[in-house]
Amino acid sequence: MIAEKTYLLPTSINEAIAFAKKHKGNFKYLAGGTDVMVNKFQGNNTSGCLIDITQISELKGISKQGNFLRIGALEILEELKLNSNIKTEFPMLIEAALAVGSPLIRKTATIGGNVLCENRCLFYNQSEWWREAIGYCLKCDGDICIATGGKNACFSELVSDTAPALIAMDAEIEIVDVDRIKRIKLEEIYTGDGVYPRNLSETAILAAIFLPLNRGFKTVFHKLRERESLEFTSLTTAVALDATGKLKVALAGVDPKAVVVEGTFNDNKADLIKKAVKGSRAVDNDMYSRKYRREMISVYLNKSFEILCKK
């Protein structure tokens, strides 16, 4: 018969993690819900327990902490533009946040949720019936990757728009788990394996994002999409240059993880671009072709570097 379901609304991180421990293997943390609830509707997520973390105040707020700006994971994407620190020091984050979905989605979606949103693939983000019809893929307990016609690896894409922007600006994240709190560079959580795209334990909670202050970032952000709203990315490029000349490029939409290339402003740009293209394992799992998306990496990065030069 249809399984019993539960919905839990903890008010502290500790309580949430306690719930998580109890329901291990059969729960999903829920923040804005723009990703999780759609995946539930499609049957991509069948967890019996939803742990709604939106009532946890520890996960909210934007404040300066030492040399960093701390952004609570539950901060709403559409509201980031209202924060003066973000506006002055990290305008690319606002650009990225405002590139997500539609205004309606951004009013519900959180930055933590966007950074951790489930990887997407045209052959995975479908109903249960659909996935049965095509033959289940690796990401839903099948044997092969459908998109590539049989590879033994999953290439579902990281589609976060804020993640590449944050990574390019050297963001760190604070993760709270059963027994510890750790702080790592954001890019370190992405595994590159489309089936398990994040190396986070099931019970872990992303508490906050930290952006380094006073680095004097000059940035350029681009998102490839057919329509000007309501789109997941097909390629997001974020480029940040700090006052010391350190250059960092991060891409989303072309690989299961964020593709990161680091260098300096004086490096040969063509080499940096080549590295970025080489690091991107885009496959034909998007409405745009793999070929076009890869081609656009060069176009977007060239354009970005040109703009940076003028900044």
Added chain:
Amino acid sequence: MQILKIIVNHQEHQVLVEPHETLAHVLREKINLTGTKLGCEQASCGACTVFVNGKAVQSCIFPALRAEGAIITTIEGVADKNKLHQLQEKFVEKGAIQCGYCTPGMIMTTLDFLKENPTPTTEEIREAISGNLCRCTGYVKIVDAIESYVKDENTQVSDKYKMVGENRPYIEAKKKVQGTADYADDIKIKNTFYCKFLRSTHAHAKISNIDTLKAKKIKGVRLIITGKELPVKFGVLPISQDETAMAVEKTRYIGEIVAAVIADTEAIAQFACEQIKIDYAPLKPFFDMEESCEDIGENEKIHSHVKFNNNIHKKAELRFGNQQEGLEKAYFKIKEKFDFQGINHGFTEPHAATAYWDENGLTIITATQVPHYLHRYLAKVMEIPMNRVRVIKPYVGGGFGGKSDPFPHEMIIAYASRVLGKPVRVRFNREEVFLTNHGRHPTKISMEMGVSASGKFEVLDADIIIDGGAYGSFGVVTSYYNGVLLQAPYKIDNFGFRTRRVYTNKPQCGAMRGHGAVNSRYAVETIIDRLAEEINMDPCEMRLKNFLNEKTLTVGQYRITSNGSVESLKKVMELSKWKEKFRKLPEGHGIGVACGFFISGSALPIHWNEYPQSVVHLKVDLDGRVLITSGASDIGQGSDTMLAIIVAEVLGLSLDNIFVVAADTTLTPIDLGSYSSRVTFMAGNAAKTAAENLKEQILNAVSLLHNIDKAEINFEHEKVFTNDGKLSLTWIEAIENATRKVGALNSTGAYNSPKLGGDFKGAGAGLSPSYSFGAVITEVKVDVATGHVKVVDIWGAHDAGKALNPLAVEGQLEGSWHMGLGQAVSEQMKFRDGLLVNSNLVDYKIPTAKDIPSIHTNIVETIDLEGPFGAKECGEGAIHPIIPAVANAIYDAVGVRVTSLPITSEEVLKAINKKNKNLETVNQ
């Protein structure tokens, strides 16, 4: 189950909810606030937007239990008692509402963002509503309404006695802005069971076994039906009765219904569907339309009834003049191949229906454009006489041709409710809408055109294949329309075509806005652009030189009556500053033109009988209110309002004295339905005749009673009077006079198209009592590095004969241009081995408010002699020119031609790179 306490629109509710239930479900199903609409259930259309504690959320993804204790406002709570919110007033006044299905969400979103930004720019408005999809309006009038509200402009109230030619909000507009207009899924019949379908996972396969044992045992499952129980074939055309309610013995596409479960709840029905096990024996599937034209050897045909050993459903071929001679005579010729992807209607309201049986037989309330055809085929499939079937069309959230067939789900719930003796309800999710399809056929065209040295068209020859998918639908008509609708708006003496419609193992295609001719029009209009360039002539001048005259016959004997082609084209040339821009804009920036025409209803009915194509009845009694009953189906295009305007105009009434009951097959006389742009012309004429007949009755009575010559009596301003003052009756007094001794007055009006056309086979295709004409010029900017096309301006003009309601006509034109823009640059149905890959509103890319440029809408009036007050169609024809106009503008911008649709960035870039490479080679 948990108890949820919420305050909705100031009223407290305690409801039992499932832990993972959404707020939308609670509001709609448990609190009965059905103004909150479901269009996608995946947060990608915005129709379900409500406020939770003052903030806009999409309630389809909002967990209900998160709302514990929350204050919620839905669309029903926006008006202050009986006073509409000013924004709602503006939506009504500005015609921002057509089908009305997106309207509640649109208003909630707007109210929300205006709180943050009370004085937005136009761009900010477009951005703010870009998560709310509208398929009817092109967002033009929605943005107008919001701007007018922001500027606090005075409400312009139309003169209540001015009818024809006056801007008139839809008669139901106030209901639609308040969320109280009931669509099929909003109507809750008591004690209803729910139906869900198990759909085929195989494109072409024998069904060797269906095991329902496990599903039957589930508590709450009431009935499981499989194909063998419903074997009677149906199809909208009498000549294509090739479909059954469910797959019988074999499946023909992935998504075809193979079993239906009826249960106490949707969730149980869904769960039970998943427990049914089907064994398939796969057959060779056919996905490629060219392959379907060929002999298939030992393989099994998709349909055994087709004539030869292939999968060709229909061949249509007509030839006029002498094409060989035309080709030889032509000074310059171009032959080109084109390739078009399938397009879905994308209406915002998913199909939904409820069926029940009582002493009157079957009643079905369903989202349909064609109650009459459904009436016929329900009777056929249920094997009962038509007098045992009643079809009721409630408000419909858009159709565009996608609700103009009798559908399997309608047959299945009708059958199930008969077996169970209880009402059965069904609603589709968006994936099912896409799988049901009936959209525009994927098409391959090879076309050749030739022109004389002076720019006269000498010849047009087209060879066309259209991919019909698994069943017939309107396909025979589509086959002809692809060809025959090329014989205008230009005079071409040597003209011919061949169309082959093939079956493939994909969801079936059918009629969609601009039926049949959209793709072939694209081919013609882009070839004309090239011909003009080759002979160094302005493409507008070339078109002007070749237009047919008014009052003429085409080569295939279409009778052209009024013809606003020249005026339409000249209008957009002038407004767009064509002469100053064409071939003169900087690289990457271009302007393009195209023209088109369309039928105002098909002169020949689908069922060959002598019954009129439309009948309208009127009744008036002592209260003075005229009841209009008509089978015409308002699907958001405003036909109810059109009928009211015509009757009010004839009788000199305001709409206060009009009441419309439409599209209920037991209450209303037959109209054939909303398709082929026939309603204004045919139902409008029937309404006009009915009103004139009623007027005559009143005239006779009043004239006799007061001994005044009929010719002296006027009907205006709700008065019946003579100019000399001898007679001065209020409307009520006149009705009292006229009803003495006889009681309520009744009248009837009917419309039948005149006999038209030639005496050759196929002469009937595309015949219409009148044709609309139009032209579009677009300006685009193309990013040469990415190939991305941004359409920045649209100037359109359309000869609608006479705009009975200019507000509604503009809305139809703007909606057509929006829909065309989608097909031009972003929309396509993408398949992988017969499985539709993008059956959702994220990957099927309907343009958002941000993607639509400024649109300059022009109505051209030519006063058609046979149209009601001179009116012709306006709902479909305008989509034809927009798509090639975009392509021609792209050529002007970057010098490349894309011969496939959609013109994606990728295709444009490919073409640019190819061009550059060729140039390099030449330079070397």
